[in-house]
Amino acid sequence: MPKEPTTILCIEDDRFIGEMYVRALKQANYEVDWVLSGNDGLAAAKSKSYDFILLDIMLPEKQGTEVISELRGGGQDLIPNTKVLVLTNFDQEDKAREALQEKVEAYLIKADITPRKLLEVIKEL
Amino acid sequence: MAVRQYHKNFSWQFLGLFIASQVAVGCMVYAWQDYAHTYLNMTHPFLMVVIPFILLEIICGSLLLAFIVRPVSKVEAALSYAYRSSAENEGILKDLPSLIRAIRHLDAIKNPESKVTSEHAFASSVLEHLPLGVVIFNQKREIIYANSAAPTRANGKELNIAFSDNDSLEGWLNSVAEKDISASRWWKRLRQAVSPDEEKRQFFDAFAIYHQEGTDSIETILITVDRTEQYGVDEDDLDFTALAAHELRGPITVIKGYLDVLSHELDDKLTEDQKAFFERLDVSADRLTTYINNILNVSHYDRRHLNLHLKEEKLKNIYASIADDLELRARTHHRLLNVSIPDTLPTVAADRGSISEVIVNLVDNAIKYSNEGGLVVVNANAEGDFVKVSVKDNGIGIPGSLIGHIFDKFYRSHRSRENTVGTGLGLYIAKAIIESHDGTISVRSDEGHGSIFSFTLPIYATVADKLVKSDNSNASLIKPKKYIKNHSMYRG
Numbered sequence: 059m060p061k062e063p064t065t066i067l068c069i070e071d072d073r074f075i076g077e078m079y080v081r082a083l084k085q086a087n088y089e090v091d092w093v094l095s096g097n098d099g100l101a102a103a104k105s106k107s108y109d110f111i112l113l114d115i116m117l118p119e120k121q122g123t124e125v126i127s128e129l130r131g132g133g134q135d136l137i138p139n140t141k142v143l144v145l146t147n148f149d150q151e152d153k154a155r156e157a158l159q160e161k162v163e164a165y166l167i168k169a170d171i172t173p174r175k176l177l178e179v180i181k182e183l
Numbered sequence: 184m185a186v187r188q189y190h191k192n193f194s195w196q197f198l199g200l201f202i203a204s205q206v207a208v209g210c211m212v213y214a215w216q217d218y219a220h221t222y223l224n225m226t227h228p229f230l231m232v233v234i235p236f237i238l239l240e241i242i243c244g245s246l247l248l249a250f251i252v253r254p255v256s257k258v259e260a261a262l263s264y265a266y267r268s269s270a271e272n273e274g275i276l277k278d279l280p281s282l283i284r285a286i287r288h289l290d291a292i293k294n295p296e297s298k299v300t301s302e303h304a305f306a307s308s309v310l311e312h313l314p315l316g317v318v319i320f321n322q323k324r325e326i327i328y329a330n331s332a333a334p335t336r337a338n339g340k341e342l343n344i345a346f347s348d349n350d351s352l353e354g355w356l357n358s359v360a361e362k363d364i365s366a367s368r369w370w371k372r373l374r375q376a377v378s379p380d381e382e383k384r385q386f387f388d389a390f391a392i393y394h395q396e397g398t399d400s401i402e403t404i405l406i407t408v409d410r411t412e413q414y415g416v417d418e419d420d421l422d423f424t425a426l427a428a429h430e431l432r433g434p435i436t437v438i439k440g441y442l443d444v445l446s447h448e449l450d451d452k453l454t455e456d457q458k459a460f461f462e463r464l465d466v467s468a469d470r471l472t473t474y475i476n477n478i479l480n481v482s483h484y485d486r487r488h489l490n491l492h493l494k495e496e497k498l499k500n501i502y503a504s505i506a507d508d509l510e511l512r513a514r515t516h517h518r519l520l521n522v523s524i525p526d527t528l529p530t531v532a533a534d535r536g537s538i539s540e541v542i543v544n545l546v547d548n549a550i551k552y553s554n555e556g557g558l559v560v561v562n563a564n565a566e567g568d569f570v571k572v573s574v575k576d577n578g579i580g581i582p583g584s585l586i587g588h589i590f591d592k593f594y595r596s597h598r599s600r601e602n603t604v605g606t607g608l609g610l611y612i613a614k615a616i617i618e619s620h621d622g623t624i625s626v627r628s629d630e631g632h633g634s635i636f637s638f639t640l641p642i643y644a645t646v647a648d649k650l651v652k653s654d655n656s657n658a659s660l661i662k663p664k665k666y667i668k669n670h671s672m673y674r675g
Contacts, residue, residue, distance in 0.1 A: 072433065078440040116429070147432035149479050169432035169472050172443035 063089040067108045069099030071117050082173030096120025108140050115146040130161045141183050208239045316407035321400045345376040365394040385411045428475050439468045466515045477608040491534040491619050495643040498563050499524045505539045509546050518550050524563040531570050531640040537616045544609035545574040545636045553578030569639035580630040590614040
């Protein structure tokens, strides 16, 4: 268990899925903030330095790709100390996916990642 | 058919030319008659009209035949053949020598900067009005001519077609230039590389003819057929497939996730039976995920978009990423899974996620088509330049009459429709994935006694140079920081 609690921002609009991740992460002693829209996620990421951001792509108000572009686009990185994990079930075009992969630390298909597997990935990063 | 329309247009143009030539002949005969009567005092009608008329008709007919009708007929015949072959999907057309001869005969494009003659103008007009794209390359692979129907950009200097990295025109030309004097081949379902409007992106079938011939500046002719109407529909289908997959994956995420949470939190309260039920639920959800991945992969493959990132991998590590999942599947179906993948095997060039899916499909089939308590054996060994992986079961086997169809799309074995679930896509996509690795997949089966499915992957050292040279796009995936790309590693 880390001495300083590891902080995680979960940007996920599906309540079932969000609650599932938050529960598993909190049980593993992570400090978790959960928001349900792209705009709220962007605001939270700008206002606090998180260790990890779990980012969905299909989000209301602002898509995950736009959120990451604002945080890590145009040659600047507003969140240099944060590791971003994209968690999506959307099958993106190869080029769009590869462009997004360039900007994040992990790109995972939610249907393949159970909460315990997610904990393993976070530990590994 | 577009070529028929072209034929009709040409027939009217030719009729015009013919009438004009007849009027010219009439005028010349009239002028001769006047001249002969006035200055030569001729009166005989044979000398005055009939003989000059016959002579002029012969000259005029010969000119029309030699410079217009014959070459254009050759172009038209060759293009009709090319178009028909393309439309009927007859495979690779072996040769179109008449097209090459006809285009060379027209001689309008060899020296585009030379003085434009009426012949050149006519030839250009013929090519401009073709319903097919015609692009001509010189020996330096530069475009020296492209008609208006051809998909080009940068003022006709570059092809505007997205060939896949490992199946490009450039790559094909490189390979044929080494060993062939002439060669030809089709590409199907090619996308326009750059389109101002994504929704109006065009699709093409393309036919290339390569001919190495001394100092002649024409080396390669590429003919393109616009297939947007036909393939555009597939794009819509894919959008639907991607959306449907997204919708299906949502509930699966929830089912698998909560099962994971529940089985973990209730671990010390559950009986052995209840734990087994949780495992069955888990395995079933995994299987649904596999089916959805297969459907998505097939739709990508059908569009030639099976984008693989081949890297140096240890087979043992690839298997380790799916070992728990497969062990669970075998256990819940009361099968024994015996895996023997030596750590000492040479590394292979593989896309980890795709090969995981191939192994999952093969082992899943072995489980489905074997009997209660049956043994499934996974083996790997090196054979020449390849590593061979085999999945063996002692199940129902496949009748000899059906084995030739086992890798077909939507094929399901004789008994599978009654006894087991599935989409009939698993082996089809397995074959596609393995062949995209330059490997082979095969099956041996004894009905009633079981089957052995085997596939090969190239040993990394044998293809490393080629990989490094050919595909720079993979470099963008290799990041200095720790990076996790492949979700299949964490399937659980």
